[in-house]
Amino acid sequence: MFRIDRQLIKNFDWIMLVAVLLIAAMGLVNLYSATYAGKTVGTTVFIRQLFFFIAGFSFIIIIHLFDYRLLLKWNYPLYAIIIGLLLAALLMGGSIAGTQRWINLGFFRLQPSEPAKLMLVISLASYYYRRDTGRGFTLHDLLVPIGLTGVLFVLVLKQPDLGTALMFGAIFVSMTLFVKLKWSTIGIIFGTGAAAIPIGWKFFLKPYQRQRIETFLNPESDPTNSGYHIMQSKIAVGSGLKFGKGYLKGTQGHLHFLPERHTDFAFSVWAEEWGFAGSLFFLAVYFFVILWGLNVCLASRDKFGVLLAFGIVSLIFWQAIINLLMVMGFLPVVGIPLPMFSYGGSSLMTTLIGIGLLMNIRMRRHQVTKN
Amino acid sequence: MNPPKQVFTKIKKIDADELNQLKKRTDSVTLVIIFFIAVIIARLWFLQIHNGSKYREKADNNRVRMLDIVAPRGNILDSEGHTIITNRPSFNIVWVKEDSPDPDEIIKKLSLILNEEIAVLLKRVRESLDNPRHIPILLKEDIDWKTLVYIENNHYDLPGVRIEVLPRRNYLFGDFGSHLIGYTGEINQKELEERKWENYQGGNQIGKRGFEKLYEEELRGDKGVVYMEVDAHGFEQRQLKGKEPLPGNDLQLTIDLDLQLEAEKAMIDKAGAVVAMDVNSGRILAFASAPPVRLEDFVGGISTKNWQALLNDIKRPLVHKTIQGQYPPGSTYKIVTALAGLSKGAINSNTVFYCAGSMPFGNRRYGCWKKGGHGAVSLHRALAESCDVYFYQVGLKVGVDSLAEYANRLGLGHKTGIEFEYEKSGLIPTSNWKKLVKGEPWQEGETLSIAIGQGFNLVTPLQICQMTSALANGGLLYKPFLIEKIIDPEGQVVKQFLPTVDVELVGMDNYLALIREGLVGAVNDKRGTGKTARLKDVTVAGKTGTAQVVAMEKFKEVDEEDVAYKHRDHAWFTSFAPAENPEIAVTVLVEHGGHGGSAAAPVAKMVLEKYFAKKYGLGTEEVKEGQAPGQ
Structure with a gap:
């Protein structure tokens, strides 16, 4: 189990590590600017994020000591722990702005919905791996995955955190479509989904969530509130021009026009200060990581690795896409961070653990399992 | 739940067939990813390159106030x-x-x-x-x-x-x-x-x-x-x-601070106007309208209370009387009548009329202000002592339209064109005018009134001063002006205003000289009506005038002091000096002041005194900066 032979070290995914370190560096550099206030060097936010990166990279190393297939064994106990954490957040979580998303651990406020995303990926991968017969899944086979997703979805929606809840849906749909489905099943899923949207709109969404979506569809109608965020973000990104305003010189961020500039709108700060060129460089590195992660699917020795790698990639990919489209004004403000770039310990740790798993799968691609 | 052991024993290896299938799937997933990358880069290009300058401007508008x-x-x-x-x-x-x-x-x-x-x-x-x-x-x-x-x-x-x-x-x-x-x-x-x-x-x-x-x-x-x-x-x-x-x-x-202050001082407690003009250029040296308005009250908007008080003030402080006040010219108009008479040949310097204190015309008697009569009067005495009967005769001889013609040539009846707001033109009636406006033919008797400056005649103090200047300088009617120059903050002159002659009276030098002599007499002769304007060292020439507000017949028996303020006559005095080589013309109108000699001439005297005292460096106290008049 703990055997790390030479072969494995030789297969260590250095490329992924370097690319992720590059993103981490950009994220920290950007965070420093986003929270920069005059001459004080090293804000608490910056130092905390630095700590989370160090912790996250340690996790990556630790994860390599274990075979990812252990997750098949620990899947349900872990799932139960996550459910417990989500319930704890709901029951005793600190309510910030009317939401119950956090569990205060003293040095760190854990946001259990973040590891829950990864947990869902692991659970679905395990389930589909075990149940795969090669003949395609029927609707009946999907009841368990729907249940696994649904519990998390409801618990997170209760917080309320619509963005994260929808992420569960996105992960579920992506992974389910990736495994083989019967066509009839696909039809039924889409039919139900289409019917659920209006019902969900009417009964499940809180008024502020509805308003966010409405302002997105008509941003000029409410320039002082929700639309304001999108407008200011577009101005920040757009005003970066070709080469940006220069590091620490972005006006939109530093003069507080940008909301949530170190969390959800971190990329706006980057785009404002580094311009089109800097943004392209960032996107190149970022999507390289995603495509490199997708490539793990083909390298994996077994189907669990394939499904797990795909789930982790889709987890990072969808969050990144939603976040980027949001800061550029293509999507409403839903509160999805840009993984590894936005400030936030829970999201960062979860993502880095995911990256660690990807690297683990790639490292063990040629390993022959001994019985 | 599967027992954990199973997990490690049954690894589902991926066979070639499955790998193929997987490849197809990851390829389509790659396509999806590339599609989104393309969307994001296109959006980025649109925001930062295509519309970048627009957003840059918005960002600047955001931050720059x-x-x-x-x-x-x-x-x-x-x-x-x-x-x-x-x-x-x-x-x-x-x-x-x-x-x-x-x-x-x-x-x-x-x-x-x-x-x-x-x-x-x-x-x-x-x-x-x-x-x-x-x-x-x-x-x-x-x-x-x-x-x-x-x-x-x-x-x-x-x-x-x-x-x-x-x-x-x-x-x-x-x-x-x-x-x-x-x-x-x-x-x-x-x-x-x-x-x-x-x-x-x-x-x-x-x-x-x-x-x-x-x-x-x-x-x-x-x-x-x-x-x-x-x-x-x-x-x-x-x-x-x-x-x-x-x-x-x-x-x-062009206003001289000292002269203006002196004029305002002289007009304290009075209502009326003082105009002092450089006779050889048309520069206005003093331009006072009394009573003044309190400018401080207007800064930041005047209160309704103050405004009402101004509106109701019997002395009409809101009327700028030098150019907006229109009054019958009274006897100052005799300058016009004399010039018309001389020019038309109706009189010459030797012409004598007999004044018995009144003159019968039509079915009524037209009185002279001196009820005892002036006896035999020549032009000189007629002007000096302001004999009405003399000018009745002249008026009758030349007629109302000739009077109007010369009045017009002397600048009366139309705006002087001074660069200032709300100037009034006054009124010089003709027989045609009456027919048009009143629908009645001209009565000869009215000519008598016109000849001594009563009746329909209306003039502004500025017009009378301009006329006096022309009389003094030998017939040049200068356009009066108030601004000497405009100077930029560096001290460079941006614009310099120069005198302009509106009308030149040609071939009237002798007539004007005769009238000037009469005006010298008015101030300096023993019986002159304007004696109160006499100066010790400078010969002043002037003409008094009393403009009737209502026919005084009603108040004939009443002592002047008892007549209600608004029914009292306006007092005129117009003058120039030095008589030998005129430099300055001063015209004074005191609303409801009574007689020109007693109410208006002393004001003119103060202004003239100040002018010459300044010129010859005689003992005048220097006005200190910041000192308000009358304090």
């Missing part, structure tokens, strides 16, 4: 360069509501400090509700030093309350030349629309009357601007760059 700096208005100087009107810093109380945690408390405190009703302050707050939150609300203008010091010392207790320094008009000589100077006020909606292409904004000051209005373009200067970087909450972060305001140009008047 433009603040105007009011330019100091140009100064107004007298003919010798003494400053009459300048600027002083004034301190206004402004309030940024969003900086105050407890607005109600602030208003309460300010009400006590500023000694203003809470309702008044709230009204100002309400008027500015539409403005952006960071724009300061003006609560009180021009606070005094004590209040300023108090607010500065207590500014920690008054968050959001600030003091704004603005240049404000400083009237060094109080109401000096109030009708000329005019005043400034906040620009109104109509003015804003009229001047929408110029750089005006609501709240700006603009000239409302007088020179402040007429020379607004020169006086206003160019406002400066500072660019302030602000954060999203509107708080100022730092000053970026800006443009210094450029002060307005100075106006140098």
